[in-house]
Amino acid sequence: MRSRNLIIGGVLSALVIAAALISFLWTPYDVTQMNIPAKLQTPNGTHWLGTDHFGRDIFSMIMVGARTSIAVALVAVGIGMGVGVPLGLAAAARQGSLLDEVIMRGNDLVFAFPSLVIAILITAVFGPGAVNAIIAIGIFNIPVFARLTRGAALPLWQREFIMAARVAGKGVSRISIEHILPNVTNLLIVQGTIQFSLGILAEAGLSYVGLGAQPPLPSWGRMLADAQTMVNFAPHLALIPGGAIILTVLGLNLMGDGLRDLLDPRIRVERT
Amino acid sequence: MLRYSLKRLLSLAISLIIASLVIFLVIEVAPGDPASFMLGMNAQEDTLNALREELGLNQSKLERYLSWTFGMLQGDFGTSYTYRTPVAQMVADRLWVSLPLALYALALSTLIAFPAGIYAASRRGAPGDVAVMGATQLGVAIPNFWFAMILVLVFAINLRWFSAGGFPGWDEGLFTGLKALTLPAIALALPQAAILARVMRSSLLDILNEDFIRTARAKGLSRRQALWRHALRNALIPVLTIIGLQFSFLLAGSIIIEQVFYLPGLGRLVFQSISQRDLIVVESVVMLLVFAVIMVNFIVDLAYAFVDPRLRSRS
Numbered sequence: 074m075r076s077r078n079l080i081i082g083g084v085l086s087a088l089v090i091a092a093a094l095i096s097f098l099w100t101p102y103d104v105t106q107m108n109i110p111a112k113l114q115t116p117n118g119t120h121w122l123g124t125d126h127f128g129r130d131i132f133s134m135i136m137v138g139a140r141t142s143i144a145v146a147l148v149a150v151g152i153g154m155g156v157g158v159p160l161g162l163a164a165a166a167r168q169g170s171l172l173d174e175v176i177m178r179g180n181d182l183v184f185a186f187p188s189l190v191i192a193i194l195i196t197a198v199f200g201p202g203a204v205n206a207i208i209a210i211g212i213f214n215i216p217v218f219a220r221l222t223r224g225a226a227l228p229l230w231q232r233e234f235i236m237a238a239r240v241a242g243k244g245v246s247r248i249s250i251e252h253i254l255p256n257v258t259n260l261l262i263v264q265g266t267i268q269f270s271l272g273i274l275a276e277a278g279l280s281y282v283g284l285g286a287q288p289p290l291p292s293w294g295r296m297l298a299d300a301q302t303m304v305n306f307a308p309h310l311a312l313i314p315g316g317a318i319i320l321t322v323l324g325l326n327l328m329g330d331g332l333r334d335l336l337d338p339r340i341r342v343e344r345t
Numbered sequence: 346m347l348r349y350s351l352k353r354l355l356s357l358a359i360s361l362i363i364a365s366l367v368i369f370l371v372i373e374v375a376p377g378d379p380a381s382f383m384l385g386m387n388a389q390e391d392t393l394n395a396l397r398e399e400l401g402l403n404q405s406k407l408e409r410y411l412s413w414t415f416g417m418l419q420g421d422f423g424t425s426y427t428y429r430t431p432v433a434q435m436v437a438d439r440l441w442v443s444l445p446l447a448l449y450a451l452a453l454s455t456l457i458a459f460p461a462g463i464y465a466a467s468r469r470g471a472p473g474d475v476a477v478m479g480a481t482q483l484g485v486a487i488p489n490f491w492f493a494m495i496l497v498l499v500f501a502i503n504l505r506w507f508s509a510g511g512f513p514g515w516d517e518g519l520f521t522g523l524k525a526l527t528l529p530a531i532a533l534a535l536p537q538a539a540i541l542a543r544v545m546r547s548s549l550l551d552i553l554n555e556d557f558i559r560t561a562r563a564k565g566l567s568r569r570q571a572l573w574r575h576a577l578r579n580a581l582i583p584v585l586t587i588i589g590l591q592f593s594f595l596l597a598g599s600i601i602i603e604q605v606f607y608l609p610g611l612g613r614l615v616f617q618s619i620s621q622r623d624l625i626v627v628e629s630v631v632m633l634l635v636f637a638v639i640m641v642n643f644i645v646d647l648a649y650a651f652v653d654p655r656l657r658s659r660s
Contacts, residue, residue: 178359182364184638185639185642190631190634193619194368196619197371197372197375197619197627198371198376270486277488277491278490278601281604282600282601283616297491304494304497308498315495318488318491323486326486
C-alpha cells in the first residue's frame, strides 16, 4: 500500500513534470497560433486533445500550462520554505522568548489572510499576473512551514545530542542548521509535496478568476475560465484542463502520503 | 476561564489592529487618485480638490486610517468611489448571498463528512474504508470551480433541475433562494467534506486506541458500541476545530464559486471593485473576510478551552 501510493503518485507527478520540461523544447503546435477553421475539434489524430475556440491545440496548451502551474507552485513552496523554515528554527531555538512569541503571533496573523485574499490585495495594487499569484501563495505558505518546523524542532532541543552540541560550545544558530535542520528535513519534504499540490490548485483558482497568469501565457485555470461559456457544446474544453489539474494534484498528494509513510517522522525522530 | 478569555480577547484586538493596518497600508500603496478616477481625465483641479475634501483624501494617512477603523467600528465603511453609495450597504446586500452560501456549504460538508468518516473508521482497512478514503483523496484533488462547471453541465444544462446561475433574491421565497444556492454550495462543500471526513476518521481511530476504549471493550461493549458511546464525543474536538476553520475558508472560497454561478455576492463585488479601482470597497471586503477568519479562530479557541480545561491552564 505504502509503495503503491508512492509509485502511482510518483508516476503521475513525473508525467506532468516531464510534459512541462518537454514543452520548453517541443510542443505539437505553437500555443499562440490560432487556426479558426480547425476550432472546437474534439480529440482526434491531428489534435490529440482537440482544439479550443481559436483552433489552438489543447495538448500543447496543457503542456505549457503545466509549466506555468509547476513554476508558480514550486516558487511559492520555495518562498514558504525559504522564509518559514528559518523563522520556525529561530522560534524553536528561543522557545518562550519574545522572538518566539512575535514569530508565532505573526504566523497567526498571516494565517488570517487566505491566499485568495492576499492575491486580491496584491492585484488591487499591482494588477494581475503570475508573479502576484506566486507571491500570494508563497506568503500563505510561510506560516505553514514556520509552524511545522517549530513544532518538529522543539522536542529535538531536549535531546541528548543537542545537549552534547551545546556543551561542545556550538551556538544556537549552528546547532539549528547542523543538527536540527537535518532532522526535520523529511517532514519538510512531505509538507513541501502537499503545499506544492495546494499551490497547483490555488494557481488554477487565481488564474480562473483572472488574478493569475495573463494571456498569452497558457494556464490551466484560464483555460477553464475560457471554457465556461462553451461547456454545453464543447465539454472537452473543461474536462481536459480539469483532468490535468486533478491528476497532478492527486499524483502529488499520493506521493506525499507515500513519502510520509516511507519517512515516518515519528519513527525517524525516535531513532535519532 | 475568565483570565484565558481576557488574554485571548487582547490577542484578538491586537491581531485585528495589525491586520487593519496591513490592509490599509497595502491599499495606500496603490497608484492613482480616486478623485481623478471618479471625475475623469478632464476634471477641473478645484472640482477634484472639492471631491478629495469630501472623501477625506486630503487628510494625513494616520487620520484616514483612524477614521476608516473607527468608522468601521460604527458600521460606516465609507462611500464607494464608483457608485457613491455607502460601502456598508453594498457589503451587507452581498453578504445576504455569500454568508448563506458559506453556511449552506458548511452544513452540506458536515452532513457528508460525518457519516463518511465514521463509516471509514468503523471499518478500518476493509473495502468500505479504502473506498471512502479513495473518494476523499479524489475530492481533495478536484478544484471546486471545475466541479461547479461540471455540476452546471449535468444538473442545469442537461437535466434542467437547477438554473445555471444567477440569484433571484430571498424575496422570491426561501425555497427558491436555497435552490439557486444548491449547486454552488455542493461545489464549495466537496473538497471541505473530503478533508473533514479524513480528519473525522483519523481522530476516531486515534481515540479508538485509547485506554478508556479498551476498558469499555473489556466491560463487554462491542467495537461499534464503544465507538458510538465513547469515542465519537471525544473525537469531535479536533473535528469541530476544523469545521470552524473551514467556515472562514468557505467564505473566502465562495468568491471563486460566485464567479462560476454569476452570484451577486462578495466575490463579484470585490472583482468589480478591483476593475473599477474602487479601492475603498476592496479594502472593506478584505477587512471583513480577515475579520471573519480571526473571529472564527477566536471562537474556536474559546470553545476548545471550554471543552478541554488543560488548554486554559497551559496558556
